[in-house]
Amino acid sequence: MAAKFLGWDRITLVLICTRNPLNIGAAARAMSNFGFRDLRVVNPYQVAFREARSAVGATPLLRTAREYDNIAEALADCSLVVGTTAARNRKLGHKLRGLREGARLIRKRLPAGRVAILFGSEKRGLSNDDISYCHWLLRIPTREEHPSMNLAQAVAVCLYELSRETSIAWKAEKAAATAAALDRLATILLETLQTSGYATTAASKTLDHRVRKLIRRTALSDEDAQLWSGMLRQMLWKMRSRDQS
């Protein structure tokens, strides 16, 4: 599992002029969740950065975050700089890419050098000056009527998309019931239905089919087929013991 994340060391998250300490903390937490390590903050609101660092539960990653006075310094060792934006049409001569396509391109570029992903302040996003440092812009596909995301949530979504390579299915699949187990279940169910008076003997052939189909529609595991059989057997026993008494 760890191997999956090794390449992410080449990705740098840059928060510019962030004002809310909770957002800085949450960005760091998301980085830690998805296996990223290099966080840089440019001109943070000083109180916010101090608060975020000293917060209970602050990630170790936040304590190693580097602070810069200007964006040029923060990006000095990066060979690809990608800005994030909620705007659909920015006339800045920058190419705008959707997150999915953008993430793919970023992953492709990792062997070539460090990639920086920039997030602007909560209120104004990236300034034109910030954007002038970017190679292209990235946009999370949000709804036209309400495009602007919460900063910490936007960070999490970007990192999620960047870190996904393949779907990991954590299935612990249970063995499906065999046809034999289903037949046993059908038989006991049918018997229970007849004993209970639900089924009249006249309609039994049709019911036989209906019960068999019903049981097959329910996609039972082997364990569950046995569980149902056991429950029905008990009911059958109860009904019969009353009949004899």
Place this chain on the structure above:
Amino acid sequence: MAAKFLGWDRITLVLICTRNPLNIGAAARAMSNFGFRDLRVVNPYQVAFREARSAVGATPLLRTAREYDNIAEALADCSLVVGTTAARNRKLGHKLRGLREGARLIRKRLPAGRVAILFGSEKRGLSNDDISYCHWLLRIPTREEHPSMNLAQAVAVCLYELSRETSIAWKAEKAAATAAALDRLATILLETLQTSGYATTAASKTLDHRVRKLIRRTALSDEDAQLWSGMLRQMLWKMRSRDQS
């Protein structure tokens, strides 16, 4: 663009025992960003819910969020219930799916009925009781060393993944059983088991959970849930009529 989101009306986000008003607000904001509309809160920390609703910039969606005292009521009209978890190995007999695969399955199920996605409290996540209402569990693929995400960020990532594919195949599927129909079935099955002597009253709480889970594992259509309920009711009647005679 608007057409893209029509199907998302069938998805319900359920926040259970959320304590932080910022998380409720941010969850609502992410829903609005990605085009979802139906938010339900179960047993929220009252102060948190009031604060979140009255916060400056609260989304209209938050003002229409419905509040419930218990999870069963909140899920009554839902035919698929998916719980979210950070745990990699939960021994609860529930299938655990990665977000990508899970989102695909959820989209597939939308034509059959309403789908609820459950998020537990910030500290403890979903309780075992909450989970017993789920058909399966969803997990965002985070790093083993730091799997637990911030609640609002987890919500955003899930909604992003859900909304990323726009093609929903509106096949004329059979309506899936609603949570209310499954609850009725669970109740009658439980009663039948107790009457038959399969269940002793001592073990009833555990059995209650087991029966609820068993029924949710079987992916019943609304029609089949009614069929099973009818059959069990007949057996129950038979057992009881014998007792009285």
